[in-house]
Amino acid sequence: MKTTKTLHHQYILKQLPTATALVGMDTVLISASDSWHAIFDTESKLAKPIHTYYSGHENITQNQLKKNLFESQEKTLRHKKLADGKEQWFNSSCSPWFDEDENQLGFIIQTKEITNLVAQEEELKRTTSHLKATAEIAKIGSWEYDLVTEELHWCEETKKIHQVEPDYKPTISEGINFYKQGYSRNRISMLFHKILENGSSYHEKLIIITNKGEERWVAAAGKAIRKNGEIIKIFGTFQDIHEQVMADKKIRESEQLLTTLIDNLPINVFVKDKDSRKILVNKAECEYLGTTPDTLLGKTDFDLYDKAVAQISRDEDLEVMRTLEPMLARETINVRKDGSSTNFLTSKIPILDLNGKSNGLIGMSMDITHIKQKEEQLHNLINVTAIQNKKLINFAHIVSHNLRSHTANFSMLLDFLIRETEEKEKQRIMKMLFHASDNLLDTLENLNEVVDISTNVNLDKKSLNLGENITKMQQNLSAFLEENQVEFENFIPDDLMVLSVPAYLESILLNLVTNAVKYRHPDRTPKVELRAIKQEKHLLFSVTDNGLGIDLERYGKKIFGMYKTFHNNKDARGLGLYIIKNQIEAMDGSISVNSEVDKGTTFNVYFNEKIE
Amino acid sequence: MKKLNSIYIIDDDPITVFGINKMLKTITTCRDITDFENGRLALEGLKQRIHQNLPCPEVIFLDINMPIMDGWEFLDELVSLDIKERIIINVITSSIDPIDYKRWNEFRLKCWHYLNFKNKPLYKIEATDLTRVHLAS
Numbered sequence: 001m002k003t004t005k006t007l008h009h010q011y012i013l014k015q016l017p018t019a020t021a022l023v024g025m026d027t028v029l030i031s032a033s034d035s036w037h038a039i040f041d042t043e044s045k046l047a048k049p050i051h052t053y054y055s056g057h058e059n060i061t062q063n064q065l066k067k068n069l070f071e072s073q074e075k076t077l078r079h080k081k082l083a084d085g086k087e088q089w090f091n092s093s094c095s096p097w098f099d100e101d102e103n104q105l106g107f108i109i110q111t112k113e114i115t116n117l118v119a120q121e122e123e124l125k126r127t128t129s130h131l132k133a134t135a136e137i138a139k140i141g142s143w144e145y146d147l148v149t150e151e152l153h154w155c156e157e158t159k160k161i162h163q164v165e166p167d168y169k170p171t172i173s174e175g176i177n178f179y180k181q182g183y184s185r186n187r188i189s190m191l192f193h194k195i196l197e198n199g200s201s202y203h204e205k206l207i208i209i210t211n212k213g214e215e216r217w218v219a220a221a222g223k224a225i226r227k228n229g230e231i232i233k234i235f236g237t238f239q240d241i242h243e244q245v246m247a248d249k250k251i252r253e254s255e256q257l258l259t260t261l262i263d264n265l266p267i268n269v270f271v272k273d274k275d276s277r278k279i280l281v282n283k284a285e286c287e288y289l290g291t292t293p294d295t296l297l298g299k300t301d302f303d304l305y306d307k308a309v310a311q312i313s314r315d316e317d318l319e320v321m322r323t324l325e326p327m328l329a330r331e332t333i334n335v336r337k338d339g340s341s342t343n344f345l346t347s348k349i350p351i352l353d354l355n356g357k358s359n360g361l362i363g364m365s366m367d368i369t370h371i372k373q374k375e376e377q378l379h380n381l382i383n384v385t386a387i388q389n390k391k392l393i394n395f396a397h398i399v400s401h402n403l404r405s406h407t408a409n410f411s412m413l414l415d416f417l418i419r420e421t422e423e424k425e426k427q428r429i430m431k432m433l434f435h436a437s438d439n440l441l442d443t444l445e446n447l448n449e450v451v452d453i454s455t456n457v458n459l460d461k462k463s464l465n466l467g468e469n470i471t472k473m474q475q476n477l478s479a480f481l482e483e484n485q486v487e488f489e490n491f492i493p494d495d496l497m498v499l500s501v502p503a504y505l506e507s508i509l510l511n512l513v514t515n516a517v518k519y520r521h522p523d524r525t526p527k528v529e530l531r532a533i534k535q536e537k538h539l540l541f542s543v544t545d546n547g548l549g550i551d552l553e554r555y556g557k558k559i560f561g562m563y564k565t566f567h568n569n570k571d572a573r574g575l576g577l578y579i580i581k582n583q584i585e586a587m588d589g590s591i592s593v594n595s596e597v598d599k600g601t602t603f604n605v606y607f608n609e610k611i612e
Numbered sequence: 613m614k615k616l617n618s619i620y621i622i623d624d625d626p627i628t629v630f631g632i633n634k635m636l637k638t639i640t641t642c643r644d645i646t647d648f649e650n651g652r653l654a655l656e657g658l659k660q661r662i663h664q665n666l667p668c669p670e671v672i673f674l675d676i677n678m679p680i681m682d683g684w685e686f687l688d689e690l691v692s693l694d695i696k697e698r699i700i701i702n703v704i705t706s707s708i709d710p711i712d713y714k715r716w717n718e719f720r721l722k723c724w725h726y727l728n729f730k731n732k733p734l735y736k737i738e739a740t741d742l743t744r745v746h747l748a749s
Binding site for chain 2: 401
């Protein structure tokens, strides 16, 4: 009965779909299902110690088997075998086998193939470690909040970013309190509230204060996970972006600094591309051109300046980009479309690309118009001073020479007088002394006249009718003109006005006309032509005669000099032209002469029409 | 008394001409003393002399500041004339400008004739103003 019963059991066991084996207390196999035998490839179904069956599987020793399967708490063992070159994983678990009276008869071992499970486990392990590495490298942490359990879970990286211990367990309010008080905390509170309420995702850059008190920029993102339409979890990422934000900030600051610097430089700065189009302009450049950066960008010099000026600038640009040699501090003149011109000190520096070629340039122009004007003023002043100096030296020379010649005569004559015994000769010498004295007085008078002109600073120029003054001059000279039978040709319009000191105009007319008659040609009736033309800044008055003419090549330099006479004429004092030249120059005018010997002479007087 | 054939006085100032004439009387018996008002007239007189094959004046008193042709211009012209004799030229001026002295020196170096420089006022004409001692002979 007992046997039958056993057999009966065995029979059932044999057919069990789950691989099952019965083992006695001595761990010798009593019986096993076919499926069990199939796993262990046992051909004979003889009772053998259980470990002999496992010997075909890898890494299983008798001790290990005993320890894991029978003595450990789990009472399970993982083992594998190679079948057709493939790994098959199994899990054997052991449970005690009792009879009706709770007496242990042995063990029941169940073996399951778990190849798929192991593979899944492997995959999971790999994914997890991959994720962990990624999180570590990218500094992207994650977190998860379970709405049901109200538990918040931070991954390792998230904890690291917060600088908390790996075993730290945060709550929602703690998590929120890590955010910096103020904007960051308010913002995250609102976002978290919203995601709980309606599941709206967020991604925000905010500041946290770490456990160690450091301020750090993070990118926090959250996404709701729903199950059957209900939000059950919030999953989110947490990324340390402090370095990027700081770097961005630094770049922005540098940019800001550079922009501020370029913009506020008191010189015009521009960057041009290879076609000389402006791709950057600063405030000074915009102000100079009276417009905004937007309207300037993309424009060339041809759009902004006079064509000739633009062409010069374009040629400079091309030269700089071709030679790669910067053009430094060149004086340039820009003429804007409205015709106003500005002097600049311009530098152009080529911009090199990675291949060492230039596809543009940086330009800097400093407005030096006022310096230029000062320079010109200075130049003019130097010229005026030089001329005055020359005049002064010349005058000093004249004074010393003329006065000296008279005093020398006095000296000589007095020497004669002392030694002379003859009364008649003494008389003669005395007469000469008087003559010398008269000459000295004349000379002093002449010099006085010249000094008067040169020192008369407050000239009272008036607008005078030229025709009327000529008539007046003709009346004053009537006897002299009649005696010489002078023929006048007056081409001067009746209403022509000239700006002059009245006495000077009189002197100029008198001297020029007298000269024209004095140096008449012996074979011709003297003819005097008077002309006047209004010019841009001057009134040109000319006196032309048909007289002897002057060899200008020979006397040109001396003609307006003091005590210079060039003709054998008894009346010549050599003073008239010198005086009127001084008078004309004192009124900011000028005088010039054209002449041909034996043909005649023309004096041109330029009256300055400018009123100071 | 020094015997001279001919003397020129070239000066536009009659007082100086009078003075030189007066001083010459005390030192020379020359009967041919001619005065000219300017360089141009003197040059014409000289050229005429050469044309008529007359000997050149042995001594010339030359003023610098004169109208029409001044002393320097006269010297320029004189240098270009082909004159065999060496004339003693006394440049007389009231100028104390160093430039005038420099110009005189330039002429002295390039001129075939003997050049003296005398500042006004003149009180006396020395024998050396009229002759040149030939040290070599």
